Amino acid sequence: MSLFVIIYFIALVAASCLAAYYKQRSAFVLLFSLTLISFVLGIVGGAGALRFVAISAGLLAFAAGVSYCFREFLVVIAPTALGKELKTAPLTAAFGMFIIFTYAIAGIFAPWIAPFGESEVIASAFAPADDTMLLGADQLGRDMFSRIIYGARNTVGLALSATLAAFFMGAFAGLLAATRGGWLDQVLGRAADVIMAIPSLIFALLMLSIFGPQVFVIIVAVAIIYAPRVFRLTRAVAGNVVVMDYIEAAKLRGEKTGYLIRKEILPNATAPLVAEFGLEFCFVFLLVAGLSFLGLGIQPPTADWGSMVRENATLISFGEITPLIPAAAIALLTVAVNFVVDWMLFRSSGLKE
Incomplete structure (x- = not known):
């Protein structure tokens, strides 16, 4: 059993115990359910499956944190009546509003955000990603x-x-x-x-x-x-x-x-x-x-x-x-x-x- 697997299960069990001790029912159910699912996946898929679960859970937690912060930011800057409505928005709606806001910023300020023009050829076809091209090049060498x-x-x-x-x-x-x-x-x-x-x-x-x-x-x-x-x-x-x-x-x-x-x-x-x-x-x-x-x-x-x-x-x-x-x-x-x-x-x- 690898060190990662041991630390992974110790962290989940400890978090579940803390949630149960402080009577956080929803958090306890979520954490202990994740522990049981990880136990089954660990038997079937080994450490690789547990790493996938850990990365997925980390991404979900990060998305939830960003959504919560963005919702609180909107509550602060919005008028009082609108702020009360936004306060009741679930994290899924806050996440959706954050994604829409991100896309709007990318679309409006595209010429300033994009490092190259949309039709500018800068490399060979299907060139791999490097320091200047984060995602590589397309079939014509465009970023x-x-x-x-x-x-x-x-x-x-x-x-x-x-x-x-x-x-x-x-x-x-x-x-x-x-x-x-x-x-x-x-x-x-x-x-x-x-x-x-x-x-x-x-x-x-x-x-x-x-x-x-x-x-x-x-x-x-x-x-x-x-x-x-x-x-x-x-x-x-x-x-x-x-x-x-x-x-x-x-x-x-x-x-x-x-x-x-x-x-x-x-x-x-x-x-x-x-x-x-x-x-x-x-x-x-x-x-x-x-x-x-x-x-x-x-x-x-x-x-x-x-x-x-x-x-x-x-x-x-x-x-x-x-x-x-x-x-x-x-x-x-x-x-x-x-x-x-x-x-x-x-x-x-x-x-x-």
């Missing part, structure tokens, strides 16, 4: 780290623009249909049904094949695909609001449709719509990355995470994880946004712990 930083601006920026377009179109149509009703509601509803009946990927590929893989075409195609989903939710939420007595009172006062939407309906439907915006962003982000992987998204030499996975996929055959880094960046942002959306949905539902 992978710089292209990932620029990809945060290009990929996330395109997905955010398409989401805003889809959300504006769908939310406006849904609010208008719920407020006016009648034939307008029927026409918009049937149009949404027709668009939703077409598979999203097939529709996007058809649009891009006809009009070309340009940024404007991508935004319009994605907005048309996801606007009906936003329309359905907005129509349902606003439909529950328009039947309220204060809406009828406003109509009797002679208020116009614009006033009803801006002053009466929209303030009472903001929470679920904001949560839906986060979900739609995840769907749009994954679709944009998938289109780029297929070669119909953002075109070279512009850095894009989806195309970076495709361009460097041959490295996987040689045991290199470089193509997985942009894929991990896509997955991490998707998970982070979902963490924040889950918390917002919990708050808007009115549930209490």
Whole structure:
């Protein structure tokens, strides 16, 4: 038995005993469960499995610590009312907000953070990592780290623009249909049904094949695909609001449709719509990355995470994880946004712990 294994189990047992002595029930259950799992994994996989568990637990603890500090920082700098809401946010939501903040900083300040240009050739093809290239070079000799930083601006920026377009179109149509009703509601509803009946990927590929893989075409195609989903939710939420007595009172006062939407309906439907915006962003982000992987998204030499996975996929055959880094960046942002959306949905539902 190696010294690492002995120290590992002594540390876990000692931490479990301390948690039990100070009556920290949740910490004790977590630590002793980890001890039992490590015991089984140690028998099956040996010291290597225990090292993997230790590294994973250390990374989780580090992420939890960073999330806690970031949440407390937001509580301090935020206004009092918002600070009280942020204080109740779980660590998963704080972790999601920290990741979103990190991506935003990387995208906004990409020219200052990236050591090289996104299309600058500085080495030979697939050059290994060194002091100047943290992640090595791609198939053309461009710095992978710089292209990932620029990809945060290009990929996330395109997905955010398409989401805003889809959300504006769908939310406006849904609010208008719920407020006016009648034939307008029927026409918009049937149009949404027709668009939703077409598979999203097939529709996007058809649009891009006809009009070309340009940024404007991508935004319009994605907005048309996801606007009906936003329309359905907005129509349902606003439909529950328009039947309220204060809406009828406003109509009797002679208020116009614009006033009803801006002053009466929209303030009472903001929470679920904001949560839906986060979900739609995840769907749009994954679709944009998938289109780029297929070669119909953002075109070279512009850095894009989806195309970076495709361009460097041959490295996987040689045991290199470089193509997985942009894929991990896509997955991490998707998970982070979902963490924040889950918390917002919990708050808007009115549930209490």
